[in-house]
Amino acid sequence: MENFYSVCFSFPRFLCICLPMKADKKMLKGWVRQQNGANRPATMCMALIGMCNVLAGMVLVWSLASILAGLLAGGGRLDARWLGIFILMSVVRVILGYVQEHLAVSSGELARKRLRRELLSRFFAQGPALLRHQHSAALASLLTDRIEALEGYFARWLPASALWVVAQWSVVLVVFWQNHRAGLILGGCCLSLPFFQAVFGIATAIASRRQLLALNRLQVRFLDRIRGIATIVLSGNAEKDAQGLGQAADELRQRTMKVLRLAFLTSASTDVAMIVALVWIVIDQRHGLMHGGSVAQTTSILFAVLMVPEAFAPFRALSAAYQDRAQITSSGEAIQKLPTLPEMAAGTSADQPRAERTARGIELDVQGVSYQWVKDRPLALDDVSFQLKAGDVALLTGPSGAGKSTLIEMLLGFIRPLEGSIRLGGVDLQALGPAEITQQISWIGQKPVIFAGTLRENIMFAAPEASEKQLQAALEASSITGYLPLLPDGLETRLGEGGFGLSGGQAQRIAIARAFLKDAPLLIMDEPTAHLDPMTEQDILMSLRGLLKGRTALISTHSPQFHNIGETVRLTMETGRLTEQETLA
């Protein structure tokens, strides 16, 4: 598809004037400029070597022209000096090209690494609340594929765009210096490039941008269809859908070819400029040489002719890298689309008050907290207040969308209340950094994330310094010991992507073991048995009872089985408000 993208190339600057710019486009441009700035040293280094390569090319072509002129003059002897220079310059150019390629590889690598680190720190600064706004797979692909696709932009497009004007016009100037008439012709043809680009380019660029969008949409549609192919096949509609897909592709091709017919005129204009320069110089120079010119004259003509491809090479390199340029826009847009959440302050000073833990757990005091995920939407939490004493076990119920998960994320410190305050063990959460908050809290969600690694690693990461004895205690308390003998390598069985598959109940036990091992005074659970069948749920509840001892707990659940787990408080939420609050004896 290289050609398709490169023909769409036309002066971006013209486009900037022609197309109205929206605020997000401005932001995108600002981001791209920032990326270019960060990469400037490497870009300049590559452009410099590229310039050296052009200069070496001039010497090379001059030596070739001199050799040929000497031969034509009838001496018949190969000028050894010029031949030496020719061979030397050939080797120099190969070496420069080699170095340039190495630089391109390492500069592309450095840029991608830098971008990844930036994104990582942004992810961590915004925290798990990000997952509320964007799917984890989309975030992961941003971190990997989207950034990977930028290699060409940093490795090829940036140096090519920094180099091409200087390189082209220094060739024209040198030719002019050696041969005025040829220099003028070459300069005229080079000048016509922007002119042609403007005439054919703007119309086609706008049309082809739309076309590119349509092409993209077709790719997305194809991907979507393939992902859902089972749904289509099992509804007995596969053939009809295939025909629809084929029709869409054919329509797209016809429309695309209409645009391409015009768009290829843009690239043909580059060919025209180069070939006209070549033919014109040859024909024009016959007057200077008629009836035998001097060796110097012949040399200058041959030099001018042989330099024509060199003059257009930088522009061609730029066109070839055009598709790389398109990547930065799409990746940049994806990065811009990341929600801008308030960043959590890093941990504060050491002399802050410590949350006080008792043998029965920790005190939790929620006073009038409110929260809103999106502006202009109803409040997700509206003036919620409740208190838990150390050792209280609270059951939180309510229909989905009532704000239970929002409340939990707030208690975990992923988001901060817009109004009101939360005090944990007598200390305001606002005063604590995310790390200090989570030190006091364990959490069990609906489905634990099992990381690629062994079972031991998956449990031990809750408390890396824990002893073997503590690990054994956690294994027993969570009843992992019950299924441990079934695993091929026991504790060393590899889990996660490509590893051993655990059932929902087995995975949830890992989450419980983590909570045991971490031994935090406040335990928060978000529908821990939602994905389990009743028998497994019963088993899990047994383990949870043990976990509740000596801890304050808040459990959000739909399951009636949780009643009688030993709860002391019942909370009911509806549309962001706490509607019922019942303390049991």
Next chain:
Amino acid sequence: MRQLQPLWNVWKARGGRLLIGLVLAELSVCAAFLLMGQTGSRLGLIAIGGVVAFGILRFAGAARIILRYLERLATHDATFRVLADIRLWFYRNLAKGAAAGLGFRRSGDLLSRLVADVQSLDSLYLRILVPLATALFSLPIVIWVCLKGSLLLALSIGVIFCLVAFALPALMAKLSYRWGPELQQAQADMNNQALDLVGGMRELRIFGQEDAAAERFLAAEEAFYTVQRRQGQAMAHIHAISLLLTRLGIILALAGCAGVFFPEEQAVMGITILFVVMTALDSIVDLPRAGLLFGRIRHAAERVVDATVMPEGTPAEGTAPAPAGHEIEGRDVTFGWTPEKPVLQNVNFRLRAGERAALVGPSGAGKSSLAALLLKVVAPQEGSITLGGQDMASIQTEALREQVAWLSQASHLFDDTIRSNLLLGREGFSDKALWAALEQAQIADFVRSLPAGLDSWIGENGSHISGGQGRRIALARVLLSEAPVLILDEPGTGLDLETERAFLATLNQLDRSRTILLITHRLTGVEQLDHLWTLHEGRLKSQPL
């Protein structure tokens, strides 16, 4: 290379257009040779004071411009056609064999990767085949031009040309094919670390492991770049070698001008040869990169072709039309995804037309396998299942699936309007029928509240609507079908208890012309059932209601 046979067959259908593209590309290269050859000879003639005509030079210039334009048009048109063909071929084959089975396994990522592989096949023609074929046809022309000078020169230029245009690319293709798995593994490791890091952000924060996870991810990234760098270096070496070889070719042609290979009086011819050799060698110097690309594409093509091969155990296509009756009966059905590990053993059941049954059991007990059997995605290893008294094995698969509609946990919502999501390409449904289905699925009020109504876009996998709303639209899709048998596999997934209850209560109100099999891990208490079956360790037991 044999594995790529099916792809070539797709290409063959467009052989004419692909060939026209190749011919134009070759003609355009010939025009370039003529242009540079003429430039050389005209300059030489002028320099020695000869009488010179420029007709052919002008012609060659014009021809080069026009042919290049036509070549671009023809090759791109052919590419677009093949591109659509390959996608359709892939889609149809996947639909025929593997797709149905994929619905019962988690496979979204696998499919996305396959789609990327299909996309990478696009460059096979434009970036590999066209340049390679042009080089192949240019070789005799270059040798013929050099032969005007001397045999020895022609031979040595020919050898250099073959090395750069064919030997180095072949070497590169072989190397990159061999590196493929290593690079892919490194990239997969990095992607998995990224997924762990992002998906596990909550766990990482709560257990204070964010830095450790970041370190693991960055280590995987470094490992990936180490592999990539090694390949980049090899590529740079081979590119440098091909550049050196082309310079050597130019020096040989230059030596020809100086009388090494033929009498020096023929200087004009020498310059002509030199210019043609320069043009030819310049046009092939990037071919080793095409070799690199080819190695990668071969892996992609193999994965694509593998995916379209029918998996073993796919039931054979039947011939009988769907029977009139809808009673479903299974006799002594034994089935396992791998024969050594049966998930269903000697299972017997009977579901009369219009009856409602619930199949309850823990996850992994084989509930979904039974659904797969009823949809003829797989066939029982022993025993038989009949629909309306007719063995399912003998019924046409598509006809059977028109009788049995399926709502799964993995029912896909397409990035399209609500209307298209309901219809899925079916025709002949009035808006009234659509609304009735939405009504039954208890989502009509929500759809009515949207400004665009039925034509609202629901986003990638229903991202613009909530999970519960998405499940209801998927249900409406199933209810819209006139299939007399409905299989609902965990319809409550992603719904809270109240919503799930309300949803199941609507099923009670459906008219009795439809048979319903509800597959679930727990009952909510509102279901009105004729049968309650439990599945435990491969055995199906009927429970008292």
